[in-house]
Amino acid sequence: MTSTGTPDTRTALRGALQTLGYEVMPFARTHDAVREHVPTSIRLTVTASPQKGIDATVELALALAADGYSVAPHLSARMISGPAQLDDILARLTANGVRRLFVVGGDGEASGTFTEALGLLRAIRGSGHDFADIGIGGYPEGHALIPPERLSSALVEKAALADHITTQICFAPATLLAYSRSLVEQGVTLPVVVGVPGAVSRQKLLRITASIGVGDSARFLRKQSSLFWRFFVPGGYNPTSLVRGLRSELGGSSTVSGFHVFTFNDVESTERWRRRMLDRLDAVS
Template identity: 65%
Template structure:
């Protein structure tokens, strides 16, 4: 059971390794906010790790994305994990990724096993969940994969869904089927319209951009004249957060690198809660 205020205080922001990202984070994001850094086929896995290492040196709690399909080999994985751990980073977010594998790892589960079998220890590993299902994977297969991954992870972060009731029902359902780790709800940040359009024009830059192309019609329902306002969506989870048996623990915000607008929004929400 979590209050809305606590969820806003313990929120996490996702950023993408673009030019100027580090400077924007330093200017606008308190070091109490946990960060994840995406990986993409265009930027490569190294760009995300590089930014994560820099942000960790700046005093942030950071989790770089490791995309299974972008890891070339066992040696490549050990090199990445050694650099991550050497920077004092003890958190990861493990995803399968898009396209064809570039090396030995075809999916997140295979990569999770390799991380464990290699003796690398991290205090928090996140995995992805799909409250609205997946376009190409049957629901039964998704659930089986989620259960297998959950045994090697510490929390699950959902893809964006604009229906809090559906997300809460999904969270209870997967918990009833044996997924015993907390759920972080993925929500869009407070993003200026121009920035959102620029980011959404980039193809394949990570989960936080892909959902725009899949859910653009729903997204428009939440737009204000200046951009996206997540207030109504986040408040829709108030009841679910308060349920003792609901595994929802908080929010993971896809900022689209508009960390300034998202942090202003969070502070306004805290003032009102």
Template identity: 55%
Template sequence: MVADGAEHPLRGALASAGYEVLPFRGTAEAVLAHVPRTVPLTVTASASKGTSATLDLTERLTAEGYRVAPHLSARMLRDAAELHEVVERLRAAGTTSVFVVGGDAKDAGDFPDARSLLQALRESDHPFTDIGIAGYPEGHASLDAATLERSLTEKAAMAHHVVTQICFDPAAIVAWAREVAAMGVHLPVRVGVPGAVAREKLLRISAGIGVGESARFLRKQPGLLRRFFTPHGYDPGPVVDGLVGELGSPGHHLVGLHLFTFNDVAGTEAWRRRALRRLGDR
């Protein structure tokens, strides 16, 4: 329930939601056509596309006036020298936010995981004032719970916010967030939710990133295909509505939304605007 005269708890979350996009041909044009410059963006890192694709799109969108955080994938960076080149390129672009992940590249260089890359950044001269890390409300396919807990605690000391992996159960998200707070991790947490994505878009994206990379991603996202392959695609409404009253509540640090668009930025932005209009009509 929302008290008379009080702002609906989802309004701020929807207004400040960030979009995640993939560094594919045509992504920049789609973002420019459909996404307001007030929407913060992240650009994923893909082993099949390489780090340069992420940096190219970050530079392009930053130059167009967006606030962009590229993914820095630890296993895709060869060594400290390459990390320095990446950091300097982002400094020149005016980038102040990054999202650090371990990544799925088969052969790692000097950075086998996100923690090692975060440590290297901490020991370097970098321009990043906002560093994000991943959280896993439903666990990780290749890491046990104790390892995940230790990893999150170590990484949180070198980061500024957490974005959860996709989870379709609001109760599980809230329970996990409370456990994280009880562990002593007090970073703000943005809930990762798929945007309004058509199934045809998901098929094209899956083909574009390659079979192996798609399979690795889907192993980490239980139920994703089943939920997307409905006649009209995926609707994030039920998950988002399930968080009403939880965003900003005491006992955890859930503060906002991070929408995985799978490059269906037109559909996701249309859904966000409809949701904001409905809130305004109440």
């Protein structure tokens, strides 16, 4: 790190690094890897994909919650068959202390009555189950499959039922800041949590995109068109430059409130990166 910023920005960045969240995928070794490398102070989310099924997401979320982590499972509208299955999922989560959710529309064909995130959000809010924090997704650079006007109007509707917005990956701090300001102009003042890639190796990215499956991987890359090639640098990728580019917005008047790290299950190297960043900040305090 060549510049550590002012004392105020260092304090804000340190706080963001101490409270950020990690996103993990429900693979066979995920539970053990998280327990080994990630402290329980790190908030977690667990993704959902049509290939793995919603049960894999819920089961991993419950297992991690039992280990003392604060966990938010992704609930994908198209993967939930209807109100009965939703009620069963919500009851299991709340009975086991899971108080956070992340709600998405999801990919693939709808398996039942829910086809989009808005309908699922309404059902969750009307279910009688109480959740402390519900997140929704934001797209600073748009969505490859959804027109901008529809994307914007849907976000405004969903925001009325949510507690924060987590952005998809965007590598340009200026674009992220413009996005957060555009939300305010639309009357959306929810905290914006910036999605950043973790410290991910090229080999890990290739293994994970293969594990996701050809269809899921293609959909993922369409939505993250600038992501794939950035990992093909010597040693892989880490988010230091992106995080540093947003540090002046943390703790100020901006709605940017922190970071959400897409680890691609490379939790060991991502946690090592986070601790290294904290050590560097501490060295100049």
